[in-house]
Amino acid sequence: MFRLLPLLVALLLFNSVSRAQSAQSKEQFEAYCTTFFPKVQALSAAKEYRQILDRYAEWEQQYNALAPATKQPFRGTLANVEYNRACYYALLQDRPNALRSFQRAVASGYHDYANAKVDSDLDLMRGDKGFQQQLASIREFGDYVYVLQQAKGYAPSEARPLPAFTYQSAEDAHLVALRKTHKLDSIAGAGNEVSRFINLLHWVHEQVPHDGNRENPAVRNAQDLLRVCRAEKRGLNCRGLATILNEAYLAMGYRARFVGCLPKDSTDQDSHVINAVYSNTLQKWLWMDPTNDAYVMNEQGQLLSIEEVRARLIDGRPLLLNPTANWNHRVSKTKEDYLYRYMAKNLYKLQCPVSSQYDLETRTPGKALQYVTLLPAAVSATRPAVRNTQDGTTSFTLYNTSNAAAFWQKP
Template sequence: MRRRLPFLACLLLHCLTLRAQQAPSTAAFDAYCTTFFKEIQGLSDAKEYRQILSRYPEWEAKYNALGAADKQLFRGALANNVDYNRACYYALLKDRPNAVLSFRQAVEHGYKNYSHAKVDSDLDLIRGDKDFQQQMALIREHGDFIYVLQQAKGYAPNEARKLPAFTYQSADEPHLVALRKTYKLDSIAGQGNEVSRYINLLHWVHEQVPHDGNHENPAVRNAQDLLRVCRAEKRGLNCRGLATILNEAYLAMGYKARFVGCLPKDSTDYDSHVINAVYSPSLQKWLWMDPTNDAYVMNEQGQLLSIEEVRARIIDGRPLLVNPTANWNHKVSKTKEDYLYQYMAKNLYKLQCPLSSQYDLETRGATKSLQYVTLLPATVGAHKPAVRNTQDGPTSFTLYNTSNAAAFWQKP
């Protein structure tokens, strides 16, 4: 398969995250990357592989002239857009030694896309090479996210350490009452069964505010204020902000709900996701709802699934379906292949949610004390303390760890 530079869009999106704080050299290199890799794509489409290889030293020279922080920011481009693609072009030119060397350099610089490298026909020339196979084994531990989940060895249902009870704020709380009335949530939820009401509210939040992962959320973090600020400033929110709005909408309607942080195994990977879990009394389980992607997940019979069920099915290979309307900002459709088997498989290694589900939970304050619970695989949880206390400015945190999935997903 010819190079389509799949990492470029992700790289540029990440670079834009700190655009407001970038030094001029950073912004200039960002713009240079856009122009350079478009040129490379054109040459690739024309199969001018030798010319491409002659162009890479120019990019590397500019990269090497960057400061340490900028090098780290653009390291992904080095691994994905230069080293990996160079390995492909050398392989297409039947230059086995340089193809193997370039692939090793890609891995050394952080290349992790195991699933792509596994099927990329451009690399067929070197698949039998021992060095290539060793490098593939290395990136499998970091980039084959289903394999990483499978190696986690499950949870510890008989774990002795106890958790405090999860709590859910009553719909009678004045701010939640105001949210329900102001936005006519009863009408939005509709008169259908409970699952249809959950989905209607999911769609509503998705339509109210676009996802914007490039900026911090406003300091005041409750649904009313977040909606007001986003409308006034014509701005979006990151996934945590969207999940906060949906969570409070569910609470305002009297539905027991949590927002759930979905975290990768790699502690240096800061790309995580936050979705919602709303409890269905009729189905007797929590249901997956993702306002960022307007997504919920089903089995082969079309029955809605919980986060726990989705994770288990990813691990053991049972079928999964994503609603056909799932999308990112009405620009990118979400399929099970990219959404579940790549992105969410990476981010379902650890799960975290607050003990108290309530209005304005994460607005910081001098008297604020927040409590969170993290669900860890048994192999990880055995080495973590049961409780840890920490401080972030004036806000104190109590962090509980557990490997008991039943305790984490206890019924409300």
């Protein structure tokens, strides 16, 4: 029960009706919300469910008074309010209202299938056909391993033309400077190839905290990103962290890419970016995630590629996450949350630049960028092979493919 969107957890406590009535702008409504939900949680702990339902009616009244554009950022909150309302009605043995509230939650965008499937607060409705239909309708959005399983795999024989992936030489002057300035040889250490990969992963994770709520600086290369973050005591989003690790790998002479990991739902803005570095000793790409200081292994402790992790999620083979995986040293990562929920959602589509190089995504006049997206076969068949777009003075060429072998070709 009491499901809240992560970005809004800190915003929701309970306040008086008089203050709520003035909450018309986004900022005012946020201020109203900051006095709403923790006290509702306290009422929940006291099992004062009727009082909570009265308070939800108050919250909904203020939400409905907002302008349509102002409502949009709070749609997820509305869905969670409706879900919680269903739970409280069910706990009060009010089946009709519980069913109606759950239906409204789904209609408002509630998609947390994994939670709804096991939440004991909803047990009153488990045998109801209408509830079962609603639960099945959100499985496509919230059971992320199931969604991957339904994707029907790739098309290995697809022959769409793709440009050759390229990797900048470690002799590039910028990469040489990066290697020397930050003493990357010492950081990588004198161990085997895989240990050096992991040491560099740890280093990036320690240098800059993750901050997914901020845009990265305009100049997007490792040297400048590190300098700005230290000077301003700020963090980067996952793409910025992956950029630093990618350039550190290139500076050490390793072939590497940063890889955008994208969900099926194109309206879901919560995607992720990690790294793939090629191991000559293992003859494969390896998963490295600087945001979460994470790499993934099989049951024998052997490191896995992004492709292997995705395949194991689909067919149910074991996966292990390194025990030191964490977010900003505040939250330890578990394989259940990180792999089977978060990354399973974000492994539906994969995207990486054609050229892996220093300062790739800094926008300069006339810059031309190319990316390749790996799609499930059923999706790829509906997409053009190539699409060209323009953003200001920067042009983009986007290639679509369902040929995993071509996407993950050896460097």
